[in-house]
Amino acid sequence: MPATHLDTTFAALADPTRRAILARLTGGEATVKELAEPFAMTLPAVSKHLKVLEHAGLIARGRDAQWRPCRLEVGPLKEAAEWIGGYRKFWEESFERLDEYLQALQKTMHDGKNS
């Protein structure tokens, strides 16, 4: 079910620590310990975030029982981008309208100054 994918993807992304972990993994694989370092968090707290990311398919973990390095998996991000992309024309339209409004406002002020 794509709906379920989007549910878990968006829920996983709704946390600044989890987004920071994904950002860190764009630089390459990292262990839990390496991921925990920049945050003022315990290893179990980071592990909990990693479980949410893994469940959402946003990271995958190596099989090495001791280290289990994490790596970024971008498939769910692509899906989420496609869903949001369906609304692109609406924000493009709304910014065009704002632009037209500001141009009209500027013209009114300019005409007012010169009258």
Add this chain to the structure above:
Amino acid sequence: MPATHLDTTFAALADPTRRAILARLTGGEATVKELAEPFAMTLPAVSKHLKVLEHAGLIARGRDAQWRPCRLEVGPLKEAAEWIGGYRKFWEESFERLDEYLQALQKTMHDGKNS
């Protein structure tokens, strides 16, 4: 704080009913009653979802006390798209690698057939 915006935006999007409400509003303003119709939900349940969407700035509501029609607000979707867009090159790379792999596989099978 953009981080906080993204938190509430992604949390609001992590529900199929709320995503369906946003999709419905692309067709224009609607009242709570109109929004409730396609779902097997009570008006209070729909109202609860609308509060989450309104808190995230994804919808705005009219001032008419009786009807308070809802309309789509796309600003937070644009922000979310920009955040996810930062990962675009990673999924493009990963699909390129898959494509190269499949081409190599096809060549191996083709060469095997002809040897």
